[in-house]
Amino acid sequence: VSERLRLFVALELPREGRSALAGWAAEVVPLGVRVVPEENLHLTLAFLGSRSAADAEAVSERLALVAWPPEALATAGAQWLPERRPRVLAVSLSGADDLAALRDRLVASLVRAIGFELERRPFWPHVTVGRVMRDVRVDGRREFPVPVPQLSMHPAALTLFASRTTAEGARYEALARVELAS
Ligand code: ATP
Ligand code: MG
Numbered sequence: 317v318s319e320r321l322r323l324f325v326a327l328e329l330p331r332e333g334r335s336a337l338a339g340w341a342a343e344v345v346p347l348g349v350r351v352v353p354e355e356n357l358h359l360t361l362a363f364l365g366s367r368s369a370a371d372a373e374a375v376s377e378r379l380a381l382v383a384w385p386p387e388a389l390a391t392a393g394a395q396w397l398p399e400r401r402p403r404v405l406a407v408s409l410s411g412a413d414d415l416a417a418l419r420d421r422l423v424a425s426l427v428r429a430i431g432f433e434l435e436r437r438p439f440w441p442h443v444t445v446g447r448v449m450r451d452v453r454v455d456g457r458r459e460f461p462v463p464v465p466q467l468s469m470h471p472a473a474l475t476l477f478a479s480r481t482t483a484e485g486a487r488y489e490a491l492a493r494v495e496l497a498s
Contacts, residue, residue, distance in 0.1 A: 321372055321491075322479040323364040325379070325422060327389075328493075329357055329443070333469035337391075337407055341445040344460045345405060348452030352445050356488060359389070359409060359443055359471070361419045362426055363435070374429040375476050376492035382421040385496040386414045388468040389441070396456035405446030407464055415441060418474075447485075471496050 329337075338354040345351055364375070392410040396402035409415075419439055426432035448454050476492040 319369055320366045321369065323367045323372060323375070323476060323491075324360050324479060325362045325364070325375070325426075325474070325476050326358040326360045327386075327471035327496075328473040328475050329359065329389075330469050330472050333467050336465045336467055337443060337445050340407075340462065340465050341405065343462050345446045346454060348449050349405065349446045349454060350449060350485070352447065353485075356486065357443050357445065358475075358477075358488070359441055361422050361474075362432065364426070364430070364432060367430065371430045372476065372478070372491055375426065378425045378429050379474060379476060379492050380494045382418070382425045383474040383494040383496060384414075384418055384421070386418050386471065387412045388470050389415065391464055391467045394445075394460060394464045396454060399456040402454045402456040403448050404444050405448075406442040406444050409441045409443065422474075 334354045334357040337357055338351060341351045364371070389409040389412070392408040394405060394407045397404055397406055416439065423432065423434055427434075473496055474494045475490050477488040478491055480487045480489065
């Protein structure tokens with residue numbers, strides 16, 4: 317069996333936080349921008365790309381060893397990216413030091429487990445809340461009619477997801493989950 321899986325490790329967010337973010341996005345996005353469904357909102361810590369089932373298994377086994385609940389995550393503004401020709405609307409989450417530490421532990425574990433190679437750009441904790449439809453142009457400098465809600469939330473779980481493309485957009489399946497007490 318040589319099935320490849322598109323994998324990423326993310327923090328799951330609590331329902332109230334997701335619901336507030338999706339509600340805000342629905343209020344502010346212009347025509348031609350799809351709001352990410354509430355159940356899909358997450359904070360990606362590491363994108364693993366196309367991987368074997370054996371790699372998924374190896375990551376699943378180690379997830380509990382790196383999980384350590386970070387402090388509450390706070391929303392910190394929103395931005396269209398890339399600014400010149402936006403494809404997504406994202407809400408930043410303020411990276412408490414222990415969020416960076418959790419991410420560092422995860423990356424170190426992924427390097428050992430599956431030879432993960434870290435992308436070069438710096439870690440920017442965010443939640444993607446909107447996606448610009450193909451051929452639609454959005455002005456990335458335009459002000460938001462409603463400010464981003466100021467939220468503080470404890471991540472609910474550290475999860476290995478497989479992402480599958482469907483006609484309705486990406487579907488994420490949790491392959492392994494470590495609940496985080498808050
Ligand atoms: P879609 O691409 O179908 O519109 P999606 O971006 O949510 O939806 P994936 O592309 O499978 O689905 O991405 C899964 C997660 O990994 C998302 O959080 C996405 O932002 C992140 N991601 C995807 N590609 C990369 C990449 N090259 N580098 C860093 N993170 C990535
Ligand atoms: Mg994508």
